Amino acid sequence: MLKQTKYCLMLILAVMIVTIIGASVKNLNTNQYCYQEKNIKLGQTALLYRKHPFRITHVEMTTDLAKVFNQQEQRILKDDQTKQFIVVKAVSSYQSSEHITLNVDNNNIYEVSPFGTHRYASSYRYVFCLSKKLSGAFNSHSLRLSVDNPDLPGRTRHTFLLTK
Numbered sequence: 001m002l003k004q005t006k007y008c009l010m011l012i013l014a015v016m017i018v019t020i021i022g023a024s025v026k027n028l029n030t031n032q033y034c035y036q037e038k039n040i041k042l043g044q045t046a047l048l049y050r051k052h053p054f055r056i057t058h059v060e061m062t063t064d065l066a067k068v069f070n071q072q073e074q075r076i077l078k079d080d081q082t083k084q085f086i087v088v089k090a091v092s093s094y095q096s097s098e099h100i101t102l103n104v105d106n107n108n109i110y111e112v113s114p115f116g117t118h119r120y121a122s123s124y125r126y127v128f129c130l131s132k133k134l135s136g137a138f139n140s141h142s143l144r145l146s147v148d149n150p151d152l153p154g155r156t157r158h159t160f161l162l163t164k
Helices: 003-026 073-078
Strands: 034-042 046-050 050-061 084-094 100-104 110-111 123-130 143-148 157-160
Touching: 003 050, 034 046, 046 157, 073 123, 110 123
Parallel strands: 034 157
Antiparallel strands: 046 050, 050 084, 084 123, 100 110, 100 143, 143 157
16 A cells, blocks of 8 residues: 555544544533423413413312213213323413323323313313322322423423422
């Protein structure tokens, strides 16, 4: 191999190594790939996607189907007599529920149920159907409602603390 070709190949290899090391150092900040969490207490208002205010006004846990569902939904779900439901009432103009999840005790995550979730004039009622019944008092569990804003710069996640 010619001496000149050998030096060119070594130069290309050195540039590639420096580029890989530089890219690795630049991407060490993994926080830019994570959601920034903002914890909001019960009753406080947060601005969501495109400046929509979102405030949780009421949280309730129940096993009574009549409190959660209308008669038609009750007929569809009459086999699920043993389920437990968490009902969250929120005042908001935010119209999507696809980015809303409920985190129970930091290990069980539930999405909004299509049954029982209703939109009212200026508020929403979200229903979460729990696969495991919660034991003990309602306030003894860590309930967090997460609302993601994937289209906003900074990819924020608002976490509403449902228990005090």
